[in-house]
Amino acid sequence: AELAHRAWSQATRLGAEFMAPQEVVSMCIQDGYKVLTLSDKKEIKARAVVLTTGVSYRVLDAPGLARLSGAGVYYGAARTEARSCSAQPVYIIGGGNSAGQAAMYLSTYASQVFIIIRGDNLAASMSAYLIEQIAQTPNIEIMPRTQMREACGEHSLEAVVIQQEGHEPEKRPARALFIFIGAKPSTEWVCHLAICDPKGYLLTGRDLVTDPRYKTAWKKDREPYLLETCVPGMFAAGDGRAGAMARVASAVGEGSMAIKFVHQYLDE
Ligand SMILES: Cc1cc2nc3c(=O)[nH]c(=O)nc-3n(C[C@H](O)[C@H](O)[C@H](O)COP(=O)(O)OP(=O)(O)OC[C@H]3O[C@@H](n4cnc5c(N)ncnc54)[C@H](O)[C@@H]3O)c2cc1C
Structure with a gap:
């Protein structure tokens, strides 16, 4: 202020x-x-x-997301934060081309990139060339029928709670969460x-x-x-x-x- x-x-x-x-x-x-x-x-x-x-931006609503926005939870650009994710796990929410491009870029820095989508696969929302690139990138994993339940961390993001359809919620370590659900x-x-x-x-x-x-x-x-x-x-x-x-x-x-x-x- x-x-x-x-x-x-x-x-x-x-x-x-x-x-x-x-x-x-x-x-x-x-x-x-x-x-x-x-x-x-x-x-x-x-x-x-x-x-x-x-x-x-369309804003995602789950506990912890608003509080940690800018401190590990980011809307839009992944490029400027990529270096800080070096050798650590990151999560992406969204199945569009911007999510796919961010995943490819982040995969060169992060240990593992997880793409969380609500649907079965990316075919309906992402270009075929990106789907192919992602399939050939060993440290990117697509998590279908999955939802973000909570972002955890005191001062910055430390973990996410995600839930795959038919499974119990699961808490996993996360350095950053990038949200690409539309702007x-x-x-x-x-x-x-x-x-x-x-x-x-x-x-x-x-x-x-x-x-x-x-x-x-x-x-x-x-x-x-x-x-x-x-x-x-x-x-x-x-x-x-x-x-x-x-x-x-x-x-x-x-x-x-x-x-x-x-x-x-x-x-x-
Ligand atoms: C939840 C969230 C978290 C973010 N976290 C970060 C971060 O940690 N670090 C970072 O660098 N970036 C972050 N960003 C991105 C950053 O906010 C934007 O890149 C930046 O604000 C862009 O500035 P801008 O001036 O282009 O647009 P904005 O900041 O969006 O400003 C546009 C302004 O124009 C006004 N406006 C729109 N239409 C009209 C109109 N017709 N008449 C009059 N006024 C109008 C709007 O009300 C708004 O005040 C975040 C974005 C979001 C949504």
């Missing part, structure tokens, strides 16, 4: 104005200006906008203007340039800046951006980069 307060004071001192609580419900472009409509119907006109609306970018209100990937994440910079829709959408005679969307002067940073790392540090870093690009854009 103190850090947030200091950030707020510094930004206010430098001229930023906070409007909270407020929700942006729509945006349109008029004469090169971005016109934002707020939930109370007020409008704001801006030459440049940085979208940092993040994602909404949705909060970009619905802006997707009609920007180019998004099939899940709704905003494409920026190099990812944008390689998209087939780029050539017709981009009208400037320069290439988009690294964090610029297909609308010149509309930038994206943090979890809502395609390819983001889903971490606080990277979101904050991208935010400050985006502001530098805003200045470059305003100087054009």
Whole structure:
């Protein structure tokens, strides 16, 4: 809270104005200006906008998970935590491609990776190439028809209690638990203007340039800046951006980069 307060004071001192609580419900472009409509119907006109609306995660509900979130229990990205799992057992919940990719990555660090799924197998939810890679990786084990019952540990995760259908709950040591049960970018209100990937994440910079829709959408005679969307002067940073790392540090870093690009854009 103190850090947030200091950030707020510094930004206010430098001229930023906070409007909270407020929700942006729509945006349109008029004469090169971005016109934002707020939930109370007020409008704001801006030459440049940085979208940092993040994602909404589905949260798993079991004892201990909320308390140990960030201390061994993680939603989303596994990459930044992988090194701390060296030679120790880790658990993944979820049967989608992001869970599969995380399992492959973690298997190079962890002693054993357990993928917990409610169904019989991964066929309905994961790409065939990932299923094949997982099958060929000796330290990944799929645990079908299994549910997470509890996360245990005093200051950080030490064990998980899992239960396979028809069996008693079982407590097992765990260094980390990665939860991949779905996240949705909060970009619905802006997707009609920007180019998004099939899940709704905003494409920026190099990812944008390689998209087939780029050539017709981009009208400037320069290439988009690294964090610029297909609308010149509309930038994206943090979890809502395609390819983001889903971490606080990277979101904050991208935010400050985006502001530098805003200045470059305003100087054009
Ligand atoms: C349970 C959980 C635990 C996590 N633990 C860690 C961790 O330990 N370490 C770590 O590095 N990362 C962790 N993460 C990931 C981290 O929280 C994100 O990577 C980071 O917060 C992304 O920042 P962001 O600014 O992109 O989005 P967010 O932090 O999600 O912020 C987006 C903001 O935009 C607001 N917003 C959305 N739509 C609108 C709109 N239309 N109008 C106005 N406002 C809007 C939202 O209300 C929110 O306040 C965790 C995430 C979860 C869900």
